[in-house]
Amino acid sequence: xxxxxxxxxxxxxxxxxxxxxxxxxxxxxxxxxxxxxxxxxxxxxxxxxxxxxxxxxxxxxxxxxxxxxxxxxxxxxxxxxxxxxxxxxxxxxxxxxxxxxxxx
Numbered sequence: 001x002x003x004x005x006x007x008x009x010x011x012x013x014x015x016x017x018x019x020x021x022x023x024x025x026x027x028x029x030x031x032x033x034x035x036x037x038x039x040x041x042x043x044x045x046x047x048x049x050x051x052x053x054x055x056x057x058x059x060x061x062x063x064x065x066x067x068x069x070x071x072x073x074x075x076x077x078x079x080x081x082x083x084x085x086x087x088x089x090x091x092x093x094x095x096x097x098x099x100x101x102x103x104x
Contacts, residue, residue, distance in 0.1 A: 019035050019051075019052025019053065020034065020035055020052060021033075021034065021035040021051055021052050021053040022034040022035070023085065025082065025085075028060075028079070028081040028082045028083075029078055029079060029080060029081060029082065030076070030077070030078050031058065031075075031076070031077050031078075031079070031082060031085075032074065032075070032076050033049065033051065033056065033074065033075045033076075033077075034072070034073060034074050035051045035052035035053065035073055036049050036050075036051050036068070036073045036074065036075045037049075037050045037051060037052065037073065038050040039065065039068055039075065040055075042063065042065055043063070044061070044062055044063055044064075045059060045060065045061060045063060046058070046059050046063070047063055047065060047077060049075065052073075053087060054087050054088055054089050055087065055088040055089075056085065056086070056087055056088075057084075057085075057086045057088070058077070058079075058082060058084070058085050058086075059082075059083050059084045059086075060079035060080070060081055060082040060083045060084070061079060061080055061081065061083070062078075062079055062080040063077060063078070063079040063082070064077060064078050064079070065077045066078060
């Protein structure tokens with residue numbers, strides 16, 4: 001079992017990221033991620049999340065999100081196998097309203 005922990009504050013590039021982030025991976029088949037703010041989207045091969053530490057993309061095969069808790073910010077997922085976890089310093093911006101999208 002591999003566990004990755006980040007402290008209360010960190011920095012990636014020019015973005016200041018704050019919060020707690022834990023990732024626990026078991027045998028490349030099960031992942032528990034804390035500090036999840038939003039699930040942007042997922043397919044059988046890719047899961048995109050916004051976390052306290054930036055955007056996290058998880059790639060693999062047969063990926064399934066089995067639980068997401070908005071109260072605790074925890075996501076549990078499985079895959080067969082999980083191939084990669086990649087952070088980006090993209091911070092989720094507020095959603096555009098209809099008028100803003102119309103005039104782009």
